[in-house]
Structures are given as structure tokens and as C-alpha cells.
Amino acid sequence: MPRILVTGGAGYIGSHTVHLLLRRGYDVVVVDNLCRGHAHNVPPERLRRLSLQDTDALTGLLRDPPCAAVIHFAAYIAVGESMEKPELYFANNVGGSLSLVSAMLAAGVDKLVFSSTAAVYGMPERVPVTEEAPFAPVSPYGESKVMVEKMLGWLDQCRGLRSVSLRYFNACGADPEAGLGEEHDPETHLVPLLLRAVRTGEPVTIFGDDYDTPDGTCIRDYIHVSDLAEAHAIALESLLAGAPSAAYNAGTGQGHSVLEVVRAVEEVTGRTVPRRIGPRRPGDAPVLVADPSRLRAALGWRPGYTDLRDIVATAWEFECRRAACRPVE
Ligand code: UFG
DSSP states (O other), rough: OOOOEEEETTTTHHHHHHHHHHHTOEEEEEEEEEEEESSSGGOOOEEEEEEEEEEHHHHHHHTTTSSSSEEEESSSHHHHHHHHOHHHHHIIIIHHHHHHHHHHHHHTTEEEEEEGGGGGSSSSSSBBBBBSSOOOOOOOHHHHHHHHHEEEEEEHHOOOOOEEEEEEEEEEEBBBGGOOOOOOOOOOOOHHHHHEEEEEEOOOEEEOOOOSSSSOOEEOOOOEEEEEEHHHHHHHHHTTOOOEEEEEESSOOOOEHHHHHHHHHHHHHOOOOEEEOOOOOOOOHHHHHHHHHHHHHOOOOSSSSOOOOHHHHHHHHHHHHHHHSSOOO
């Protein structure tokens, strides 16, 4: 089986993908500087603790033994942080990607799966949003992903480097059997915050209930992280089989409001979510739902999880296991 280099493989989506690739028999090497990822997410013999900025070391890793392709997760992902420190996001997300593709060119590796985001669309005028919607990011985080997607377009045209960009919607859920789940620090994502609120009794703030949506709260497209991992495996296979560069929305096409997620958490846990209504969070689009038909039609991807409660149940199982061994401070 081909050797695949995975950057950011110790992070949330990266580790689920690494696990899937290993199960499929790929020879995987993970590059992660562990500044936000966790060593316990990756088999130690697979992990290389390395900065993406170290182009020479990356080139060496890609060459010997030779890698067939790269999956590139390593990036900062916090929208709020990117508004405070945009320079960090351009240095790490754009600079890191530039270093990586430079190493790929030097080593003669010409296939890349790239972690992009729905944030490239900003506040889309039409939902469900298709890949034809214009780039209109409203944060340095979203802009950093747009810049890399554009860079990859030129690298295909000028250097023949083929890439698939997957524009993630709201990744959530876990693979508790594999010991994997969401462990951001600080946590900003809705599902883990609701589960933690249930467990600790500390109320979670709902960011606005006066949007122009049926219950007044924001609507998002929640996709199980294992389904997202599957999308990466299929995208990788397509590139290995000679498919051209493309960008795909990675979402389910189903929208759920914040209050619907709260209800799903209450059904799964059997407890009330302590909550309060707060002001809107700046930069939040009222509705962000994918049109995933291109990913379905071109690559045959289908989400395995279609019921939000099933997704939440995996995250709850992970949260309970994690809480048992590491109490929340
Ligand atoms: N929310 C709350 N309270 C919280 C946290 C979130 O009400 O404490 C709400 C948000 O306002 C939003 C929804 O829950 O309506 C989901 O918020 P998340 O922070 O979990 O996710 P986002 O939709 O903001 O962000 C996701 C990805 C980002 C990506 C963005 C694209 O996590 O990486 O989609 O818009 F940039």
C-alpha cells in the first residue's frame, strides 16, 4: 500500500483520518508539532514531531521512503483567535502550506488533499451553498484557507501538483472505540461545550436567539468526523487513480439549529443542558448548510451518520471516557 504523509495527524479530524488509513492498510507517517494536537492520538512509531516550516526535513521525509501523496490538516482553526492575531494565521496556515508544497515539489510528490473550510464562503447569499459560491471570508482564518486554495490552483496549473480541497462544515462526533474525539484547548465548538455543560453544570451561552430562522438560533450542517475521514480517504484514492484537482463541500446537506442540537444532547444524555441566551457572536452566518452533491456525484461519498442524535451519542461516549481519566479544570 502507498505511503501517505499526514500533517496535523495528531489533531481532531487528522487523527480520525490517520486511524482510517491505517485500518485500510496504508503506510502512514504523521507530521505534527504537537502545539495543538495530542501525541496520544497517533501510534508513536508513526509520529514525527516536526514543524511544517522545516522544508528540508519535510523533503527528506517525503523522499525516503517515498510518499505517494500528502493529506494536509495542520493549521490553526479558531476563528476568534484569528481576528485577534491574524499574523499567526497567515504565518502558520499559509506559510506552513507554502513550505509543505515546496517540499513536495522538491521531493516530486504531486498529490495533496487539503483541509479547507466553509469559512471560505463567509456569509453566503444562498443556502444550501454550492462550490460555485464566491470566496467571501469574514475572518483571517477563512482568508488563510482561501489563499491556500488559490495557491494550489496555480501550483496545479504551473507545476502539475494535483489537489483536492475539502471544505468542511461543522465537524463533530468521535470514534470512542479508537480513543479519539474532540479535545481542543480552549474548546469553542458547540457539541463538546454542550456536553461539558451537562457534565459540569456550568451553563453554556447560546449566541443569539433573534436570527431570522425558525427558532431564532443559527443553523449549521453537522457532519460526523468519521464521515469526514471517509471523505479524505476517497479523495486520496481519487488522486491516486489520476483524478484532476477539485474542491468539494464536505457536509451532509442537513441543517440543525443550535436549539435542535441542545435537544439532541438532552435526548442522548437524559439531562437538561444548563444554558443562557447571550448576544450574537460577531461573524456568525445565520444559516450555513452545504450542498454536498458534487462530492456525492464525483466521488460517491455518502454520510454514514444521518441522525444528529447518533452523532452526539459518539461525542458523549468520548466525553464520558475522557472525563473519567482527565477531569475538566
Ligand atoms: N454556538 C453557541 N454557543 C457556543 C458555541 C457555539 O451558541 O458556546 C453556536 C454558534 O453561534 C454557531 C453554532 O453554535 O451558531 C456552531 O458554532 P461552532 O463554534 O461550533 O462552529 P462554527 O459554525 O462557528 O464554526 C465552524 C468550524 C470553523 C469554521 C466555520 C465556518 O468550526 O472552523 O464553521 O463558518 F470556520
